[in-house]
Structure formats: C-alpha cells, structure tokens
C-alpha cells in the first residue's frame with residue numbers, strides 16, 4: 001500500500017464538476033483581476049471566520065506582510081513570533097523593516113509559549129504573532145491578555161488553521177489582522193498560490209485593499225507606493241467551491257485523528273496533545289522520535305509519506321544568522337525541530353490507510369529498536 005502525506009487528487013475528483021463550472025464562469029465573464037468571485041469569496045470567508053472583513057491577496061506571506069504594514073508596523077519595531085514556524089512567519093516581519101524576535105514553545109502543543117513571549121517584550125515591541133501550528137490554535141486567552149497589558153497588536157498566523165477554534169471562537173477573530181495561506185496543501189487550498197488577511201477593523205481592511213493594489217484609492221490615483229498582490233479571480237472561484245465543504249473536511253480530519261489516536265495509544269505511542277480549550281483542524285498529524293530522520297526514511301521506503309515540519313528552527317536558519325541566536329536559546333523549539341514527524345493526513349484518508357501507517361510504524365519500531373514519544377515525558381521504548 002502507498003499512503004501519501006497529502007492526497008490532493010482524490011479531493012479534486014470529488015469536486016471536479018463544480019470546479020469546471022466555477023472556472024468556466026470566470027473565463028466567460030473575463031473578470032480575471034479582482035473579479036466578482038474575489039469579492040464573493042471574501043464575504044463568504046469572512047462569515048466562515050466570523051470576522052467583518054477579509055481581503056484576498058496573492059499568498060499567505062503577503063497576508064502577513066501587508067497585514068503588518070496596515071497596522072503601521074515598520075523599521076525600528078520588534079514583532080515576537082514562534083521559533084518553530086515556517087520561515088514565512090518571520091520573513092514577513094523582516095519585509096516590513098521590523099525585526100523578528102523569537103519565543104520558545106510549549107513542548108506539548110508546539111505553539112508559542114506566552115511566558116516566553118512576555119520575557120521577550122522590550123520598549124520596541126509592537127506586536128505578537130502567534131502561529132496556529134499544525135492546525136491547533138495557540139493559547140489565545142493568554143496572548144490576548146498579555147497584548148492588552150503591553151499594548152501590543154496581535155497578528156495571527158492562521159496559515160495552517162482555517163476553521164480552528166479556541167474556546168469556541170474561530171481563529172482570525174482574535175487578532176488585529178489574521179493571515180491565511182491558500183497554498184494547495186493547506187486545509188483550504190487553491191490550485192496555485194493564494195492568501196487572505198482577515199480583520200474586524202474597517203480602516204485596516206481599507207488599507208489592505210490599497211496595499212494589495214498599488215496604493216490606489218481610485219483608478220490611477222496612487223496615494224502611496226505599494227504592491228501588486230491580489231487574490232487571482234480563478235483561484236477565488238476555486239476557493240468558493242472548496243469553502244462550502246470546509247467544515248465537513250475539517251471534521252473528517254478530526255475523525256481521522258481520533259482513529260490515529262486510538263491505534264497509536266494501543267501501541268504505546270503518544271498521540272499529539274491538544275489543549276483543552278483548542279479545537280484543532282489537524283492540518284498535520286505530528287508525533288515525535290529522537291531517531292526521527294531514520295524513522296522517516298524507513299516509513300518512506302515502505303510507502304508511508306511521512307514528512308518533517310520543520311527540521312530547523314527559524315533562529316537557526318542561515319537567513320537569520322545576522323540575528324546571532326545560539327543553539328540552546330529556544331530549547332523546546334529546537335528539540336521539536338529535531339524530533340517531529342508528520343504522518344499522512346487529509347480529509348479523505350481511510351481507516352485502512354491509517355491502519356497501514358500505524359502497522360508499518362509499529363513494525364519499524366520493533367525491528368529497529370527505535371524510541372518514540374514525547375521528550376518532556378518518560379519515553380516509551382519499544383524493544384526488539
């Protein structure tokens with residue numbers, strides 16, 4: 001059996017007819033740039049996130065970048081974010097001219113640790129950027145509280161968490177701005193690049209609309225220099241079709257996670273921890289092992305598409321060498337980066353496929369005397 005990390009084809013087949021109709025409509029109308037589907041999608045996605053405004057942009061990275069610019073973040077400012085995200089969380093901060101400052105993570109949830117954020121606050125801190133990693137919301141109660149106390153903006157990076165909830169509230173409704181990515185493999189993925197910024201603030205929404213469209217207030221009137229970063233109309237039409245199924249697809253991911261949890265627990269392997277106030281949308285299903293690289297290799301050899309998200313913490317990336325962070329500055333994030341592995345996860349994954357993944361994992365562990373588990377708890381050794 002072959003179980004890919006993500007299977008986009010099976011999902012496409014289930015919606016192919018509707019995609020054909022939606023994309024044909026755009027081509028027949030010819031409104032390829034900021035066409036009708038963009039506005040319609042923005043309204044529908046705002047409803048989905050329970051926010052007032054959504055502005056479609058070209059990528060998730062741009063949603064973060066332009067979102068921070070719309071909040072007035074720039075040179076001389078510091079923005080605190082998690083040390084273990086995809087590089088774009090931090091690079092978007094750098095693109096505004098501000099400096100990314102990193103915080104360590106909670107080793108159970110892999111999300112930013114509010115205590116570590118608090119320690120990183122200086123007189124230059126303008127914002128905190130929680131990343132809802134792997135589909136699980138960060139601790140938004142603590143983050144909202146500390147942001148209020150220190151008068152900081154909140155920029156949520158929800159690129160991996162469309163529809164996730166903290167205390168019954170959807171991500172996107174906590175921050176001044178929230179960024180979503182529609183990269184094809186995301187829970188809500190386009191058939192190319194796409195992104196959106198969500199906000200409850202009408203001024204930020206207006207600024208975002210200008211920032212994505214050359215700083216135009218009306219055609220050929222440019223109030224400031226800005227970008228060409230518009231959500232493509234064809235992608236918006238595709239996203240509208242997929243959005244109708246988002247809640248159901250997220251529920252299918254949660255059901256798949258329950259099956260994984262049950263089987264892995266029976267094998268003495270720790271499933272991912274979800275905070276009691278969080279409802280995860282399982283963008284990724286992540287376990288850990290100190291012998292991660294060898295384990296991933298063996299899984300891949302046996303047809304299980306395991307992956308690593310992400311192998312190097314952002315402060316340890318060459319691109320950020322100039323910030324002079326040292327190994328050991330973010331011990332929980334660094335350990336996670338060396339141990340985490342993602343097992344196949346997508347809404348259509350079957351129970352049989354999950355059983356195959358878990359059986360294969362158990363076989364490899366037994367044959368190889370691998371250690372697997374959560375490093376901050378006693379590890380479970382599956383002996384040969």
Ligand SMILES: Cc1ncc(COP(=O)(O)O)c(C=O)c1O
Nearest residue numbers: 059060061086088089159181183
């Ligand atoms: C956490 C996180 N932030 C930002 C991004 C950037 O999104 P995009 O690739 O759409 O620019 C991604 C995904 O790629 C992501 O996973």
